[in-house]
Amino acid sequence: MWDRRPSADELLDARLQAGWTPTPTSTVDGDVILGHAACRVPPGKGPATP
Numbered sequence: 001m002w003d004r005r006p007s008a009d010e011l012l013d014a015r016l017q018a019g020w021t022p023t024p025t026s027t028v029d030g031d032v033i034l035g036h037a038a039c040r041v042p043p044g045k046g047p048a049t050p
Helices: 008-017
Strands: 025-027 030-032
């Protein structure tokens, strides 16, 4: 799919464009999106947990 090694931003963009959504992790501070995906999803704007 890539003719070179993609950056973390390019990989995340491709996943988001394909319909992927980050899964919040339950922490003592509430549900938060962790990892690199957190830089693209503003706090409180991630998908709701069931």
